[in-house]
Amino acid sequence: MHDSGDSHSRAKSVLVIGGGVAGIAASVVLADAGFRVLLLEKRPLLGGRASSFVDPIVGERVDECQHGTMRCCTNLADLLERLGVHQQIDYCDTLEFLEPNGRRSVLRGSPLPAPLHTLPSFLRFRALSLRDKLGISYALLKILGTNPHRPLWEQQSFAAWLTSTHQTPTAIRRFWRPILVSACNEELERISCAHAFFLFQTGFLAHPKAFHFGIPKVPLASLYTEPTLDYLRQRGGCVRTKTTVKSIEVEGQRVKEVVLADGERLCADWYVSAVQCDQLGHLLPRDVIDSDTYWQKVLQIPLVPILGAHFWFDRPIACPKAVAVLDRRIEWIFHRSHNLGKDPQEGSCLSIVISASYPYETMEKEHLKSLLLEDLAACLPDVAKAQLVHWTLVRWPKATLSPAPGIEALRPPQKSPLSNLVVAGEWTQTGWPSTMEGAARSGYLAARIILNQEGLPCSLPVPDLPKTGLARWLLRERTKR
Ligand SMILES: Cc1cc2nc3c(=O)[nH]c(=O)nc-3n(C[C@H](O)[C@H](O)[C@H](O)COP(=O)(O)OP(=O)(O)OC[C@H]3O[C@@H](n4cnc5c(N)ncnc54)[C@H](O)[C@@H]3O)c2cc1C
Structure with a gap:
């Protein structure tokens, strides 16, 4: 589907800022359509909020926070399919x-x-x-x-x-x-x-x-980094990690170029901004933001914290792959080492998540650790007998957008007031909450705007799962109420 050789050098160029799920989704679709894609990501690994860091103690990729998906997330599934990694999601029917x-x-x-x-x-x-x-x-x-x-x-x-x-x-x-x-x-x-x-x-x-709940069988960064690098390279595109965009320069109603932190200037026919909403204010000139309520609303989007932690123990721990915890502070426990296919005799790693973690934002780390361990031991008897070998804590103060009453009025469409800039990110208008699915949809929707403006067809985003059984009738009726 993509052009090569001379025809590729004549292809239009797209510069995508941000290598999270939204930026990856837009890049993949545009590269497929023959655009010359350059994806810029400030961190060493791709995936954005759905990514990993290399833990110096265990010496391997560890997710910033455990993520899960569901079968209803059809666009994320499509993206992972294109990248050749959908089989790395283990879907459970319970x-x-x-x-x-x-x-x-x-x-x-x-x-x-x-x-x-x-x-x-x-x-x-x-x-x-x-x-x-x-x-x-x-x-x-x-x-x-x-x-x-x-x-x-x-x-x-x-x-x-x-x-x-x-x-x-x-x-x-x-x-x-x-x-x-x-x-x-x-x-x-x-x-x-x-x-x-x-x-x-x-x-x-x-x-x-x-x-059906999907749990990655590999660290998140491995789902997104190498597969995206390969995918874009095979289609004449390029990914530059550890590359920070310092500003987006605007002339009239168009983006003129982007300036990198090291002073390098890059220009393209089209630009996709796929950074988190609170970052846009740092990239665009003040007068551009002040000139349009589109940007001002973006900067008002309220964001909510999430807390994630990983605990390594010295022995096997009996625990389901993923379990929602009732009546405790911890909300989810994931048996990370089991889900990654590790030998239980080498010990166990459990990952925990607390959503809307407002009460824990400023709590002292050691105190928080003891509360979380207390919860784990209360739920899983093996934990009380095990030796804690290592633990990590990641607090995301601005993890996802708040789905509060009135939020939809602040979420912008992907088409921005600047004629050659489209905006992606799970916080844009996707009809979905702040999830990897929302991010994938936003990237597809942003890419669709560019394709349509260039006169190219686009059948994305992927439709939802079909309504089946009685739901086909009951949910069709709902539009009348
Ligand atoms: C702790 C936590 C747990 C979550 N759990 C789940 C879950 O279980 N399931 C689920 O579906 N969703 C979950 N989410 C939400 C999901 O991670 C996000 O909705 C989704 O990943 C957002 O993708 P994005 O591409 O829109 O944005 P981001 O992932 O934020 O991507 C933006 C990218 O832009 C880069 N960037 C920013 N500024 C610049 C710059 N100046 N120059 C270059 N690059 C830049 C960033 O480094 C980042 O990689 C969770 C989120 C968090 C934080």
Whole structure:
């Protein structure tokens, strides 16, 4: 599909700033269409927030924070497929929940048609009483019959809606909160109904496999770095890591060039900005930002912290691949060493995640470590007997955008006021929460603008999983309400 030789040297050039999932997605599509792509990334490895660092003690790539995906993330799956690494995601057809007393509850699929596919396991869900389950079922039925795109739902908080549907405190604590807070990275009070409804419809109710949880079998940087380098190189493109863009120079309504930290100047026919929203203010001239509400809104997007930690122990630890923890500070535990296929006799590495980690942002590190270890030992008996060999903590104060009521008014389209600059990033208008899927979609949407302006066809983004079973009928009806 891509040009080579003379025709390639005549191809239009694109400069992509930022080698996270959004920048990679845009680069891959544009390189496929024959553009000369130069991807600039300030860090040594690609993947952005979904990346890894080399830990000096263990001497290997360790994720900044454990990531997961779901089968409903069709554009991320498409991107990983193009890069040849989709088989490095291990999809499980169960979601496990662990109580501090060690009791487990599982959501799993069944032969029943969507949206009933998880019903048998939900009825057996041990962490919830019959009353909790009746309330949840009633709320899910209401969600099924609701159009999440109505402006009303964008303004209302999901916590208030749960109160209006008479959910029990246990249902909120052990069902709604664990699922939504980790998927949306925000407290229920600050999640809009639009986001919550969308998540349940798309991630759980529409398709029987949508909720299948995907865990990488390799470090995140290995999913994205070498595969992207190879992919772009094979199509005449290039990646420059450890290359920081200092400024984007603008002339009239167009980008003239970008200036790198070392003073080098680069220009191209098209520019894709794929940096995080709070970085754009440092790159664009002040007068450009002041001249258009498009940029001013971007800089107002509220961001929410996430905390991730990895604990290495000296022995095998019995723990599921991934488990949501109920009623503790820790929200998810991942058996990292098992998921990466390591020999259990060499010890175990457990990764933990706390979303919307506001209370832990300034907590002293050793104190935090003892709280996290206390939680791990309460959930996994082997931890209490094991020796801690090493641990790392990563706090992301500005991890993802807050899906708060009113947020959609701040998220910009990928087409910017500058005629040769498109903007990608999971914080742009994608219809999705702040996830790798949102980032992949934004990159595809940004690339589509360039392709269309150049008169080239583009069938991206990839459609959602089809609605199946009863969901096909129930969710089609929802657009009328
Ligand atoms: C702790 C944490 C946990 C998460 N967990 C999940 C999860 O489980 N599942 C999920 O789907 N999503 C998760 N997310 C969200 C997901 O990681 C992001 O939504 C997604 O990776 C964003 O991709 P992006 O390309 O839009 O932005 P980024 O990943 O932020 O990419 C921007 C890139 O631009 C580079 N850059 C910035 N400035 C410059 C410059 N001046 N010059 C050159 N390069 C520059 C940055 O280094 C970075 O690589 C998590 C996020 C965090 C932080």
